Amino acid sequence: MTLKRKKTRQISVGGVRIGGDAPIVVQSMTNTFTHDVRATVAQIHRLEEAGCELVRVAVPDMASAEAISSIKKQIRIPLIADIHFDYRLALAAADAGADGLRINPGNIGSAKKIKAVAKKAREEGIPIRVGVNAGSLEKDILKKYGSATPEGMVESALRQVEELRSADFHDIKISIKTSDVIRTVEAYRILSEKTDLPLHVGITEAGTLISGTVKSALGIGILLLDGIGDTIRVSLTRDPVDEVRVGFEILKALGIRRRGPEIVSCPTCGRCNIDLFKIVEQVESALVNKTIPIQIAVMGCVVNGPGEAREADIGIAGGRGHGILFKKGNVIRKIPQADLVRVVIEEVEEIERGR
Ligand code: SF4
Numbered sequence: 437m438t439l440k441r442k443k444t445r446q447i448s449v450g451g452v453r454i455g456g457d458a459p460i461v462v463q464s465m466t467n468t469f470t471h472d473v474r475a476t477v478a479q480i481h482r483l484e485e486a487g488c489e490l491v492r493v494a495v496p497d498m499a500s501a502e503a504i505s506s507i508k509k510q511i512r513i514p515l516i517a518d519i520h521f522d523y524r525l526a527l528a529a530a531d532a533g534a535d536g537l538r539i540n541p542g543n544i545g546s547a548k549k550i551k552a553v554a555k556k557a558r559e560e561g562i563p564i565r566v567g568v569n570a571g572s573l574e575k576d577i578l579k580k581y582g583s584a585t586p587e588g589m590v591e592s593a594l595r596q597v598e599e600l601r602s603a604d605f606h607d608i609k610i611s612i613k614t615s616d617v618i619r620t621v622e623a624y625r626i627l628s629e630k631t632d633l634p635l636h637v638g639i640t641e642a643g644t645l646i647s648g649t650v651k652s653a654l655g656i657g658i659l660l661l662d663g664i665g666d667t668i669r670v671s672l673t674r675d676p677v678d679e680v681r682v683g684f685e686i687l688k689a690l691g692i693r694r695r696g697p698e699i700v701s702c703p704t705c706g707r708c709n710i711d712l713f714k715i716v717e718q719v720e721s722a723l724v725n726k727t728i729p730i731q732i733a734v735m736g737c738v739v740n741g742p743g744e745a746r747e748a749d750i751g752i753a754g755g756r757g758h759g760i761l762f763k764k765g766n767v768i769r770k771i772p773q774a775d776l777v778r779v780v781i782e783e784v785e786e787i788e789r790g791r
Contacts, residue, residue: 439692442663444634447563447607450514450535452489454563454609454666455634460692461667462683463490463636464676465518470500470507477510479676484513485725486680487695490667492516492538501528508533516565520572523549530560538565541596542572550596554605563607564600565636568593570614584614586623593627608633609667613640617655628664637665648672649682656686681724694729697784700744701734708736710754710773718777728788732780733762750783752776 446456454461464483468475470493480491495501495517508515516536517529521543529537530553537557544550557564570584573592581588589612597608610633612623620639628635639655642648652670659665670682687693701716702708716734723732733748735741738755742762745751751762752771759776761768763783771779 439661439690440663442628443632444666445632447609447634449490449516449563452514458666460660460665460687461489462487462680462687463492463516463667463669464488464679464683465492465494465669465671467676470494471497471503473503473506473510476503476507480507480511480513480515482677483680484511486677487684487727488513488676488680490514490516490536492518492669494518495525495529496520498525498528501525501532504529504532504534518567519544521545523553526553527556530556530562534562536563536565538567539596540567540569540572541592542568542574544596547599550599551603554600554603557607558603558605563609564605565609565611566593566596566600567636568596568610568612569640570616570619584619586619586626589614589623590627590630594630597631597633609636610634611636611638613638615639615641615643615651617651617658620655621658624659624664625662628662634666635664636667636669638669638671640671642671644673645678652682653686653689656683657690660686660690660692696726697723697728698731699723699734700731700748702736702740702744704736707739708754709756710736710759710776712736712754715752715759715773715776719780722777722781723784726784726788728784730784730787732784734780749787750780752780 444455447454466476466479468479470476514535517534518538519526520540526537568589573584577588577592593610593612614620637659639651642651656668668683670679672679684695704712731748733744733751735744736754741753745753745762746765752759757773759771761771
């Protein structure tokens with residue numbers, strides 16, 4: 437099945453193309469204090485290594501806005517400044533070299549303030565994301581709809597887009613997130629019908645690793661299957677590096693982008709006679725930062741093992757205290773359990789060298 441993606445207007449954030457025919461971009465957000473330049477840069481470096489393509493930082497005060505210029509000098513990926521409440525922080529972040537701004541229509545204030553941000557962004561040649569959150573809608577919209585309905589959120593986003601356009605600003609991206617999967621999907625579907633601006637999709641405040649991954653995979657996955665979404669962010673209450681990993685896993689599972697090894701492994705059962713959990717965990721963590729798109733099957737026994745292992749680039753089918761190594765469908769040799777992880781890693785590195 438080929439996914440039919442909606443063609444949106446293309447913008448660029450610090451050289452990363454978004455929308456149109458550009459690949460769907462994986463982004464994340466730091467959870468350090470932005471004014472702590474050292475900690476923020478260190479976290480961004482880890483995000484870069486995990487494949488993060490755009491990073492957002494919170495700008496709650498002037499010290500954070502000003503820190504952007506030092507952070508920018510030490511990182512490779514574009515940086516977006518996340519602004520709430522005070523439009524002057526957006527101006528300062530743009531002055532400090534942010535590659536994009538995210539503002540929230542519900543709390544940024546009057547049209548005059550939005551126009552000032554638009555003017556600054558135009559001068560600096562940077563785009564603005566209008567980021568609507570269900571928890572912070574404008575009062576009149578809440579009153580009109582009774583609660584943060586999908587329609588209300590869309591109205592809020594489009595109202596702010598109009599403010600920006602009336603200030604002759606057009607490099608806009610929109611997001612419209614809630615922590616509820618169905619409501620978020622509905623909101624994006626309505627929004628996508630009404631605009632061709634690029635959309636950043638995600639489920640906000642999605643939760644811990646398991647619940648957040650499930651909600652994000654469902655919400656983002658449904659939208660991507662609908663052809664909606666130009667950048668994605670998985671939001672998790674933990675190390676943002678995991679957000680990037682889950683983001684790529686969603687894209688990989690839908691066959692949209694491939695980055696790094698895809699590990700196929702069985703759940704094990706009473707037929708498994710090797711310590712498969714440990715082996716898979718060790719293989720996964722040893723290869724976590726590899727970018728080579730390769731399929732590795734690590735299977736517990738000879739029932740489904742050889743079949744899966746044969747289809748993968750590299751495969752292991754477990755036996756009693758050993759595993760059979762397969763490469764591109766061919767049986768290579770029997771390997772003692774203690775050497776399996778090392779051998780798989782060596783095989784991946786060999787394929788990498790021969791690329
Ligand atoms: S591959 Fe073997 S060990 Fe794994 S779940 Fe299937 S039957 Fe059980």
